Amino acid sequence: MLDCKVFEIGMMRTGTRSLARAAQLLGYSAIHAPTRKTAEEFYQSVISGEFAPEFINDHQYVGGCAAPFWDRLLDRYPTAKFILTTRDKRSWLRSCHAMTRHTNMPPLRELVESKSLSVKMLMRLLFFRCADVNEEAMWSAYLRHQRSVLLEVPTDRLLVIDVTKPGQWNKLCPFLGCGVPDWPFPHMTSCWTDISRQTA
Amino acid sequence: MIYEVGMGRTGTRSLALAMEILGYRAKYRRTRPESKVLRHTISRGFPIADWMADYDYVGGLYMPFLGQLAERQPHAQLIATIRDRTSWLTSCRNYLESPKHLEEVERYEARQPIDENLFMRFLMFGTMRFRATALIERYDRYLRDLDAMPNQGRLLRLDVGAGWRPLCEFLGKPEPEAPFPHIQHRQHHAQATTS
Numbered sequence: 001m002l003d004c005k006v007f008e009i010g011m012m013r014t015g016t017r018s019l020a021r022a023a024q025l026l027g028y029s030a031i032h033a034p035t036r037k038t039a040e041e042f043y044q045s046v047i048s049g050e051f052a053p054e055f056i057n058d059h060q061y062v063g064g065c066a067a068p069f070w071d072r073l074l075d076r077y078p079t080a081k082f083i084l085t086t087r088d089k090r091s092w093l094r095s096c097h098a099m100t101r102h103t104n105m106p107p108l109r110e111l112v113e114s115k116s117l118s119v120k121m122l123m124r125l126l127f128f129r130c131a132d133v134n135e136e137a138m139w140s141a142y143l144r145h146q147r148s149v150l151l152e153v154p155t156d157r158l159l160v161i162d163v164t165k166p167g168q169w170n171k172l173c174p175f176l177g178c179g180v181p182d183w184p185f186p187h188m189t190s191c192w193t194d195i196s197r198q199t200a
Numbered sequence: 201m202i203y204e205v206g207m208g209r210t211g212t213r214s215l216a217l218a219m220e221i222l223g224y225r226a227k228y229r230r231t232r233p234e235s236k237v238l239r240h241t242i243s244r245g246f247p248i249a250d251w252m253a254d255y256d257y258v259g260g261l262y263m264p265f266l267g268q269l270a271e272r273q274p275h276a277q278l279i280a281t282i283r284d285r286t287s288w289l290t291s292c293r294n295y296l297e298s299p300k301h302l303e304e305v306e307r308y309e310a311r312q313p314i315d316e317n318l319f320m321r322f323l324m325f326g327t328m329r330f331r332a333t334a335l336i337e338r339y340d341r342y343l344r345d346l347d348a349m350p351n352q353g354r355l356l357r358l359d360v361g362a363g364w365r366p367l368c369e370f371l372g373k374p375e376p377e378a379p380f381p382h383i384q385h386r387q388h389h390a391q392a393t394t395s
Contacts (some may be wrong), residue, residue, distance in 0.1 A: 049327025049334035072337055125319075129265075130245025137245030137268070144267045151348065 005077055006176065008063030009070040009149060010085025011142050012127045013095040015163035016064050019085055021186040022168070023061040026178055030061035046122055052076075067145070068126040074153060081175070083159045084149050091164065092142065093135050096128070163187075201273065202371075204259035205266050206281030207342055208324045209291040211360030215281055215367075216259040217381035218360070222373050227252075229260035237261065238316035246272070263342070264323035270349055277370075278355045280346055285339065289332060296330040305329070 006023065010016050020032035034042035038055040042065065045053040051069040056062045063083075066073060073080065087095075130137040149158070159175040161168060163185065173180045202224070206212045212228070219226035229237065229247075241247040246268050247261040262269050269278070283291075295301060304318045305328050322328050326338035349355060356370040360382070364375040 047322070047328045048331050049325065049329075049338060050331055051334075071341055125242075128245065129268075129323075131243045132245075134243075134245050140268055140271065141245070148348075 004060070004176070005080040006061045006083060007066045007070065007073050007077070007080055008061070008083045008085060009067040009073075010083070011067060011092075011145055012124065013092055013099060014085040014087040016085055017188040018163050018186050019083065019161070019172075020061065020063040021188055022163075022172060023063070023176075025181065025183070025186065026173070026176065028061040028176075029059045030063065031055065031059040032064040034065060043122070046126075065123065068123070070149060071152065081157050081159070082149070082153050083161060083172075083175075084146065084153075086146065086160060086162050087164055088162075089139060089142075093139065096138060097133055202257045202277045202279065203262050203269060203273065204257070204279045204281065205262045205269065206259075206279065206358075207263055207283075207288075207339060208321065209288055209295055210281040210283040211383075212259050212281050213383045214360050214381050215279065215358065216257070217383065218364075218367065219257045219259075221376055221378055221381065222368070222371065224256040225254065226257040226259065227255045229258070238320055241265075242316060242319055264320070266342075266345055266349075274351070276354070279367075279370075280355065280357050282343075282357050282359055283361075284359075285336060288339065289335060292325065292335055293330050296325070296327075 006028070008016055008019055010019075017032055020030045023030040034053070034055065038053065041053045041055065045051050051066075051072060056066070070082065074082070125131065127141065128138045129141045150160075159171065161171055166185075168185045169180045202219070204212055204215055206215070216226050216228040237247055237249045240249065241261070246265055247258075252258055263280075269276075301318075301321070304315050308315065308318060308328075318328070325335060326341075327334045346355065346357065356366065358366055358370075360380070363380045368375045
């Protein structure tokens, strides 16, 4: 039942962490981001443009880090399924703002100019295509990503899901071919949201 | 306004020169003092600068931003320089394995400030290293993006080896007598490294 490979290919800040947790609850060996151990391998695979780190083969569900490389995964894993997480514009942009405002992470622009452009930062640039929080550029990147995925991923291999809305087990489980559990759909509040709530 | 949206190492510099010969006020991104545009591009997510108003043609900047450009400038003419994969790949190897590039990557790896040119190159080629498979995948992706663009009539796919005719037909200009400019990439890069 759980033998199929799944890639979550949604934009950053669209509930990808919650979805990875949901996959785990369904029995998938799921990974949301590279671990400390695999970070260097991941980094090398990103800057070499190959995106073939070993660890993505060690898990059935790979989320959080695969989205910028979705088109290559589509060809490389011809039987894999893909999940595109979506979120409405306002709350997505709000979440993106919160991410840069309420973390220890300085704005990306400073990181580009400083000595600590980490994997995370590189991923953010790949997702958002800009260093500052520029709503127009970010939302345009969001829309273009969505459009390309909808255009090119065959519909029988693609699930589009908004985990901020109720009833998501009923979409996810039939797509993955498993039964619907009776526990609630997980909702992982990110550290950024927590902090923004404390300071609000 | 005309924008060049070609991939690196496909004759984009030569095209900028050709446009000058045709009488256009043409700008290629690397020429000073406007190189600041790269820094702004990274921060804003789109290349835009005041000086562009003084030009009819801008090259070397827009390939990684093709989607956004197409939306923002729905009527502008776009020129995508293309080149056969084998010779393009050879040129990529010369470029991405040049001492200058490798030095920039090394500096970046050592967590020095990232060079804007290096970052632009990463957005364009999708890699900081010479990796044939990744490059070819990137190039094919780019060609698919070109095909998916609406309003194909405003887009010219140009092999700069084909001379003046296709370019002049697209622009509606007579063919000049001067030979089509051809900048030797390797030579140019070697000069840039030593200067």
